[in-house]
Amino acid sequence: MCVALPGIVEKIEDNNVIVDFSGNKVRAFGGFCKLAPGDRVLVHAGCVLQVVSQSEAEELESILKDIDVIGGGTPVRDVRSFADEAAGAVL
Amino acid sequence: MTIDEVKDALAGYDGRELTLMEVCGSHTRAIAEYGIPGILSPKIRLLSGPGCPVCVTPSSYIDRLLEIGRQPGHVITTFGDLMRVPGSDSSLSEAKSEGVRVDMVYSPMQVVTMAAEEPEKTFVFAAVGFETTIPVYAALVDCIIKKDIRNIRLLLSLKTMPKVIAHLMEGGAAIDGFLAPGHVSVVTGANAFRPLAETYGIPFVVGGFEAKELLLAIYDLVRLQGQGVVKNDYPSVVTAEGNPAASELCDTYFTPADALWRGMGTIPGSGLLLKKEYRRLDMGSDALLSDHKKNAACICGQVLMGKKLPGECPLFAKACTPEHPQGACMVSGEGSCRAYFVYQR
Numbered sequence: 287m288c289v290a291l292p293g294i295v296e297k298i299e300d301n302n303v304i305v306d307f308s309g310n311k312v313r314a315f316g317g318f319c320k321l322a323p324g325d326r327v328l329v330h331a332g333c334v335l336q337v338v339s340q341s342e343a344e345e346l347e348s349i350l351k352d353i354d355v356i357g358g359g360t361p362v363r364d365v366r367s368f369a370d371e372a373a374g375a376v377l
Numbered sequence: 378m379t380i381d382e383v384k385d386a387l388a389g390y391d392g393r394e395l396t397l398m399e400v401c402g403s404h405t406r407a408i409a410e411y412g413i414p415g416i417l418s419p420k421i422r423l424l425s426g427p428g429c430p431v432c433v434t435p436s437s438y439i440d441r442l443l444e445i446g447r448q449p450g451h452v453i454t455t456f457g458d459l460m461r462v463p464g465s466d467s468s469l470s471e472a473k474s475e476g477v478r479v480d481m482v483y484s485p486m487q488v489v490t491m492a493a494e495e496p497e498k499t500f501v502f503a504a505v506g507f508e509t510t511i512p513v514y515a516a517l518v519d520c521i522i523k524k525d526i527r528n529i530r531l532l533l534s535l536k537t538m539p540k541v542i543a544h545l546m547e548g549g550a551a552i553d554g555f556l557a558p559g560h561v562s563v564v565t566g567a568n569a570f571r572p573l574a575e576t577y578g579i580p581f582v583v584g585g586f587e588a589k590e591l592l593l594a595i596y597d598l599v600r601l602q603g604q605g606v607v608k609n610d611y612p613s614v615v616t617a618e619g620n621p622a623a624s625e626l627c628d629t630y631f632t633p634a635d636a637l638w639r640g641m642g643t644i645p646g647s648g649l650l651l652k653k654e655y656r657r658l659d660m661g662s663d664a665l666l667s668d669h670k671k672n673a674a675c676i677c678g679q680v681l682m683g684k685k686l687p688g689e690c691p692l693f694a695k696a697c698t699p700e701h702p703q704g705a706c707m708v709s710g711e712g713s714c715r716a717y718f719v720y721q722r
Binding site: 287288289290312314315317318319328330331332333335336338339348349351 | 378401402403429430431456458483484485486487505506507509510512513516558560561563564593610612613614615620622623626709711
């Protein structure tokens with residue numbers, strides 16, 4: 287039920303926006319975010335919840351890179367217990 | 378580090394045995410669909426917690442919706458997820474086939490148009506959900522108030538995630554880390570889980586919904602075991618503070634209240650009701666205090682609390698199937714019993 291899908295803002299009319307989901311255009315409530323046409327947004331139940339900050343590919347790459355830094359470059363295949371690894375990059 | 382290395386590390390993990398829990402129906406479904414439990418070391422156990430809003434909605438809520446729908450001039454409006462959830466005697470789907478008007482919508486905001494087109498009817502929205510969906514209901518209430526719409530009401534079953542996680546932990550659940558719900562966190566912010574992480578000394582990792590994102594989040598839970606920290610592995614949409622505009626509108630109209638969870642009982646302060654000044658829009662949400670099982674042998678409550686796996690239920694895949702569900706966990710596409718039935722048997 288908490289499924290949310292990414293789409294592109296096509297048009298803004300006050301608090302309502304038209305969001306393009308791969309050609310399927312849907313009206314959504316946009317009052318919770320500052321929006322501009324062309325923004326990639328996350329929509330849940332007809333409501334824009336957030337502007338997507340970067341592509342999923344970039345996101346995954348950045349997190350994986352982050353883990354390397356945390357692990358100090360230790361080859362992961364040699365790690366059989368993580369208990370002693372230092373924590374880092376937490377909020 | 379590559380995702381293949383993450384996968385290999387999870388498959389070869391040989392540290393102490395870990396039990397990790399996800400508390401999001403969409404995670405439940407995605408984990409099962411991608412076959413992730415089959416990739417992990419036997420020392421990493423994944424459990425599904427009470428993260429599917431449909432699954433935790435008590436029977437008395439469905440009963441009350443049916444009671445309202447049978448009154449002349451009333452129309453029930455709902456997301457499709459709720460249609461087959463069993464009440465004490467019937468479901469919305471069964472009632473619809475008997476002539477009760479139940480209209481499915483994509484968004485609660487559609488009801489504003491529907492109500493304007495049929496001013497002689499009273500439209501009652503079945504407002505069920507967690508923090509992801511609650512802002513949408515706040516937007517609907519805001520519209521009702523500002524436009525002075527007289528023929529829209531709500532029946533609420535709104536629940537909040539941190540309270541139920543605390544309830545599980547206080548009840549003695551031996552959980553070593555939580556995969557924090559991705560889209561709940563979009564609204565609440567990842568920091569909402571920090572007090573829980575610090576109190577119970579376990580990691581909370583916010584994860585996305587793709588296979589790689591899930592593996593990465595599980596990897597981080599394993600790596601951070603024993604540490605009371607929060608990590609955000611879904612930063613494209615989740616921030617530390619969430620969506621303040623959405624949270625502010627929720628705070629304008631809703632106030633914390635005790636809530637009844639299907640199979641789990643009442644958890645103090647784990648729900649939301651309309652504030653007193655807006656309670657006139659409500660159809661009796663504060664009086665929904667009973668929860669009846671359709672089948673006495675159903676163990677949905679224990680499954681939701683991570684005490685039992687779906688396959689341990691005597692009804693599973695026998696009396697209880699997606700075609701003939703006995704409990705809500707088999708109804709929803711995001712319920713743990715349904716996911717287990719479809720993907721993991």
